[in-house]
Amino acid sequence: MFQNEIKFIYDFVINRIKNLGEVFTIEKLLEADIHPAIKKYIEAEIDFLIYDDRKKLLQNSIFDYTGNKIAKYFELISQEIKKSKRVNVEDIQKLVLQAVSFNANYVVRPKWSLTKLIFGNNKSISNEELSMMLKYIYYYDYLKNIIEAYLEKRKLLTISVTEFELILNKIDRELFQYDKQKLIDNSLISIADFFSIGALNRSSVTVECVENFLKEKNLIDELIKLKRVFSEDIRKPIPVDDIKKVIYSTAPIVTQEEEKSEAELSTNEELKEEEIQTSPQETEAEKSEPSSESISQEVVSDEIPEEESEEKVSEEVEQILDNIEKELESDEETDEIKPLTEKEEQELLSFYDKELKKVDEVAEETNEIDSSLKELEQEMQKALDNEIEISDEIEIEEVIEFENEGEKENIHLDITQRTDVEKPVEENEASSEDISDNKEKKTNRQKDIFSYLSKKEIDKIIDSVFNSDSEDFASTIERISECSSYEEATEILKTVFTTYKVGELSKEAVLLTNAVARYFSQD
Structure with a gap:
């Protein structure tokens, strides 16, 4: 989405950066004549790398090294690195592309x-880490402020x-109920501001951008009005004022095709029919007049002195946080859905189908994760309660040799062969005592880490945790096997x-951690 716009803005910014010379410091880059949203992203990325x-x-x-005083020194170190670290255009190109791509999507969705x-x-x-990531955003400061206040109030360690998605939805719901028009105006200005980088016209936006914004905010009425009027070329820039007139209009909207058809009908009709039609048109015009007057009265009544608005800012934010917290703690949703007419359902069918597919995918993935975690817990409990003696053992060194040769498929073949060969040993009491005595003398454990993972799980761990680096995976398993304790x-x-940069609570990380825990439970 927005590939052409992103490429144009990227080329424009890179040309500005080239004016700094072949080599320059990060501090000089942040002082260059480029858009503040891009500079904000670059500076936040440098801060995150230092973090x-x-x-x-x-x-x-x-x-x-924890503590507020030490943290201040790390901030000074960060500032010094920005002053001394020298980069060139090639080093910064990827970061600029990320900054442009993120902001182009962020202002719209x-x-x-x-x-x-x-x-x-x-x-x-x-x-x-969440607080560090919030430093990347330049537009929509109210999101950053409310999220930070929410984290501070709830004293959350992780989220x-x-x-997080639920919090964002609650914020939108509360704010758009409070002052929807002001938020839409702010969004249109933000979209026009970023997409006009390098352009002469800074007060126009494409219909495509506005449509995507209204879809995410679930502003159905405004979206229908926009699509009825601007349905032909959605990539054509439209003045922001014209967009506002359309989405804020209260009178019924008539498209160009409907106007043409009405004009043709009026030429073919008789004078008597025209006279009959004029009376309802006049009554409709009279009815529309008070609506415009009421709008003007609402606008006047909504105007609040600056001093009073500043005094109420903290109260409004606090009220929003309280409402969000109450809804998060409640078990039942009390949202009321207004039924749509048949015409509106047809117009919105394509929009809702995509959203429903996304919801189904998320639900299936959540159920799959929950079931896999329950199975892992059950298997781990069984492993702790009952030790299974295995007759045939494959040494982990054989697996490491295959990994070092880069033959990932052979590793999985050995693992599957091993699982097929494993059978419980049924021996008499004397032989079981001999096995237990030999087990105490051996330094190696009877089962290796691979025995607690299936072939499919190993593939997922290598791809998701080790970024498809099978050699690093093998060497890591070898180092873990040589550890004397689970803590090590x-x-x-x-x-x-x-x-x-993998979360410890991700599905693949949990699989690997549980396998290691069950491996050391043999001690």
């Missing part, structure tokens, strides 16, 4: 874009993607999750 390095230091160091930016493929993130193994897992 990520600091997190590694906190995890691996023997000293404690803020909820979807913000969720993708913050969570990616993760199911949950920490409160601190899931489901809860968890440190290796934490390093892996941090390196590949």
Whole structure:
């Protein structure tokens, strides 16, 4: 979506950056004549990389680097890095493209874009990381302010993607009930501001952008009005004022085709029929007049002195937070859905079909995750209660050799062969005592980590956790197998999750962690 616009803005920004010379510092880049939304994204990305390095230091160091005073010094380090770090245009090209692409989608679909930016493929993130990601956004400051106030009020340590999406929906519901027109005006200005980078006309937007915004905000009435009037060329720029007139109009909207058909009918009709039609038209015009007067009265009544509005800002935010918190804590939804007419249902059918498909996919994925977690818990409990003696054992060194040769398929073949060969050993009491004595003497455990994972699960872990790096996966399993305790193994897992930026609560990370835990439960 918006590929042409993104490419145009990207080329324009890169040409501005080239004026800085072949090599320049990050500080000079942030002072360049480029759009503040792009500079905001670049600066936030640099801050997040420094934050990520600091997190590694906190995890691996023997000293404690937490605390507000130490955090201030890290901020000074961040500022110094921006002054001294030198980059060229090639180094910054990818980051500029990310900044342009994010903002182009964010001004049109803020909820979807913000969720993708913050969570990616993760199911949950920490409160601190969420605060860092909120620094990326330039438009719609009210989202950032309300989310930060919500986190501070609830004292959350982590937040899931489901809860975050629910919060965004509640914010939209509360704010659009409070002052819908003001929020729409602000959004139209933001869309026009970003998409006009490098253009002469800074007060026009395409119908496509406005349609996507209204769809995400579920503003059905405004969307229908827009599509009825501007249904031909949705990529043509339209003045913002014309867009406002259409979506805020209270009179029934007549399209160009309907006007032509009415004109043709009027020429063919007789004078008597025309006279009959004039009377209802006059009455309709008279009825429409008070509606315009009422609109003007509403606009006047909505005008509040600046001093009073500033005094009520904190109260309004607090009220919104209270409403969001009450709805999150309640178990039942009390939303009332107004029935649509047959004509409106036909016009909105295509929009709702896509949304329903997305909801079904999310529900199926959630059920699959819940069932897999329950199965893992049951298997782990069985492994802790009953130790199963296995006659044939494949040494983990054989698996590592195959991994180092880059033959990932052979690893899975060995694992499947091993699972086929495994059978419970039925022996007499004397032989079982001998096996238990030999087990105490052996330094290696009877079952390796691979025995707790299926072939399909190993494939998912390699792809999702290790970014398809099978050699790193094999070496990590080898290091974990050599650990003397589960606590030592968890440190290796934490390093892996941090390196590949994978959440510890993601499905594949939970699979790997449970397999390691069951492996060490043999001790």
